[in-house]
Amino acid sequence: MEPDDMRWWQRTIAYEAYPKSFQDTRGQGTGTIRGITERLDHLASLGVGALWLTPVYRSPMVDNGYDVQDYRAIDPSFGTMADMDELIARAGERGIRIVMDLVFNHTSDQCPWFLESRAGRDGDKADWYLWRDARPGGGAPTNWRSIFGGSAWEWCEERQQYYLHTFASAQPDLNWESPDVRQALFDVANFWVEKGVGGFRVDAITYIKKPDRFVDGTPDGEDGMARIHDMTANTEGILDYLGEFKRGVLEGHDVFSVAEANGVPASDLPRWVGADGVFDMLFGFDHMHVPMGAAEEWCHAPAWRLTELKQALTGYQTSTAADGWCPVFFENHDQPRSVDNFLPAGADRTQAARCLATVLLTLRGTPFVYQGEELGYANVAWPSIDDYNDVSSRSQYEFALREGFSEAEALEAVHRFSRDNARTPMQWDAGRNAGFSSATPWLPVHDDYASQNVEGEAAEADSVLSWYRELARLRQDHDELLCGDYHELLADDERIYAYTRASANATATVLANLSVEPAGYDPGLTRGSALVASTHGGATPGMLRPLEAVIYETR
Numbered sequence: 001m002e003p004d005d006m007r008w009w010q011r012t013i014a015y016e017a018y019p020k021s022f023q024d025t026r027g028q029g030t031g032t033i034r035g036i037t038e039r040l041d042h043l044a045s046l047g048v049g050a051l052w053l054t055p056v057y058r059s060p061m062v063d064n065g066y067d068v069q070d071y072r073a074i075d076p077s078f079g080t081m082a083d084m085d086e087l088i089a090r091a092g093e094r095g096i097r098i099v100m101d102l103v104f105n106h107t108s109d110q111c112p113w114f115l116e117s118r119a120g121r122d123g124d125k126a127d128w129y130l131w132r133d134a135r136p137g138g139g140a141p142t143n144w145r146s147i148f149g150g151s152a153w154e155w156c157e158e159r160q161q162y163y164l165h166t167f168a169s170a171q172p173d174l175n176w177e178s179p180d181v182r183q184a185l186f187d188v189a190n191f192w193v194e195k196g197v198g199g200f201r202v203d204a205i206t207y208i209k210k211p212d213r214f215v216d217g218t219p220d221g222e223d224g225m226a227r228i229h230d231m232t233a234n235t236e237g238i239l240d241y242l243g244e245f246k247r248g249v250l251e252g253h254d255v256f257s258v259a260e261a262n263g264v265p266a267s268d269l270p271r272w273v274g275a276d277g278v279f280d281m282l283f284g285f286d287h288m289h290v291p292m293g294a295a296e297e298w299c300h301a302p303a304w305r306l307t308e309l310k311q312a313l314t315g316y317q318t319s320t321a322a323d324g325w326c327p328v329f330f331e332n333h334d335q336p337r338s339v340d341n342f343l344p345a346g347a348d349r350t351q352a353a354r355c356l357a358t359v360l361l362t363l364r365g366t367p368f369v370y371q372g373e374e375l376g377y378a379n380v381a382w383p384s385i386d387d388y389n390d391v392s393s394r395s396q397y398e399f400a401l402r403e404g405f406s407e408a409e410a411l412e413a414v415h416r417f418s419r420d421n422a423r424t425p426m427q428w429d430a431g432r433n434a435g436f437s438s439a440t441p442w443l444p445v446h447d448d449y450a451s452q453n454v455e456g457e458a459a460e461a462d463s464v465l466s467w468y469r470e471l472a473r474l475r476q477d478h479d480e481l482l483c484g485d486y487h488e489l490l491a492d493d494e495r496i497y498a499y500t501r502a503s504a505n506a507t508a509t510v511l512a513n514l515s516v517e518p519a520g521y522d523p524g525l526t527r528g529s530a531l532v533a534s535t536h537g538g539a540t541p542g543m544l545r546p547l548e549a550v551i552y553e554t555r
């Protein structure tokens with residue numbers, strides 16, 4: 001690919017904000033849309049051109065906005081539609097386009113569509129959700145376990161039937177078989193296209209198409225249930241619906257799409273992205289599953305090796321090489337902090353974060369930086385499960401106890417993997433509540449805020465934030481880092497992640513020592529090339545210090 005062939009969303013850096021924890025402007029302890037508008041300078045300083053907001057629609061907030069009540073309204077806790085219009089306009093002036101989160105697998109159980117659907121079996125929206133009778137003799141129609149734990153079926157007194165929910169019971173799944181449902185959702189997306197957004201992150205898309213027959217799965221836990229993911233993810237025919245979405249919403253507009261697609265293997269990517277696919281990019285989770293385990297039951301996390309992580313990342317790179325593009329990400333609002341997730345315990349976290357950043361911003365694809373990642377955030381470890389807000393952390397804790405783990409072990413898994421690790425407030429300065437809010441924040445500020453915050457790190461040359469800013473500039477100055485082909489080196493090395501990015505005029509060689517030991521490599525690898533960046537200042541050919549990352553260039 002030539003630089004001139006690149007689309008704006010391929011050249012830029014994307015940033016994910018979790019609005020509830022970004023910036024409060026009202027002294028209420030939760031973030032607002034105006035808060036995001038006030039902080040656009042920070043994003044501009046990172047070279048961000050696309051800003052993904054997790055849902056800000058009206059919602060009862062059972063799952064922090066992923067339970068949408070009204071797709072065309074802003075939740076009052078975040079502000080108003082006028083605030084949103086203002087954000088789109090102000091961001092646009094700085095070359096930043098807003099990316100909305102489309103939660104289309106399910107709605108809130110308070111959404112008027114659902115209220116109408118549950119009212120009876122004859123109404124216009126009777127089939128907008130997945131209703132089933134109890135099995136003969138009573139009980140849920142199948143033994144599927146929802147992703148947040150417990151049965152995926154909820155009994156509804158009013159309708160005398162069960163409804164299906166892949167996530168929490170307050171998040172009933174929509175029935176995509178209904179053409180009216182599909183049209184209603186496409187209308188929602190077009191409403192936001194007309195508002196001038198630059199793209200969509202499409203939530204939990206692999207679950208929208210259900211199998212023709214609903215049958216029990218083989219139990220995989222003490223509860224006699226089977227993971228719903230194994231029964232419904234990535235069902236044959238899903239791409240037909242998504243093709244309709246492409247034609248009905250995306251085509252003909254300058255908006256990009258990135259879908260959250262747990263369950264789509266890297267080898268399947270060519271069917272999903274690129275000219276013949278549906279989306280521009282797909283968030284796959286193969287690399288996140290390396291430390292966490294594909295089953296996503298946190299208490300069963302496996303031991304893992306760096307080569308597995310490298311293999312997963314290479315899988316995305318190679319399967320999108322010919323026709324396609326990757327979102328590159330190590331964190332989001334559902335994941336633990338990357339320095340804890342991917343690096344050995346005891347690693348210096350500033351160096352760890354700078355090392356990971358080097359990889360994040362030099363793989364082929366659009367980097368998605370998650371709020372706080374650019375400051376080197378680490379996980380929190382609160383003393384009791386009651387300190388955790390996240391609905392899924394609580395159910396994972398219960399699940400671990402049922403599986404026979406002790407309370408201490410269950411809590412340790414929560415510490416390691418809880419989604420709340422990613423949801424603590426942004427740390428803007430060393431003042432009260434880290435400059436996030438004048439009121440008590442909804443989740444505690446991380447206790448390291450005095451040293452890890454935007455103001456402090458901006459003033460330090462060797463901080464995580466300064467390194468992000470430097471890498472952002474470097475990308476723009478070196479075309480091969482934007483569009484060059486990816487080729488992995490030292491694939492069997494358990495310490496170093498190494499690869500080249502080659503374009504017609506230049507080749508960059510990236511070497512990152514993701515271990516806490518020094519790591520040697522053949523110095524011939526970088527002979528004849530110039531050092532363009534180094535996390536540790538200078539470099540010794542053939543040797544990387546612990547957590548050192550370097551970029552060489554050959555012309």
Ligand code: GLC
Pocket residue numbers: 063066067103167203204260333334
């Ligand atoms: C996605 C979101 C997650 C949410 C779930 C249900 O995985 O990223 O935060 O809980 O979908 O909408």
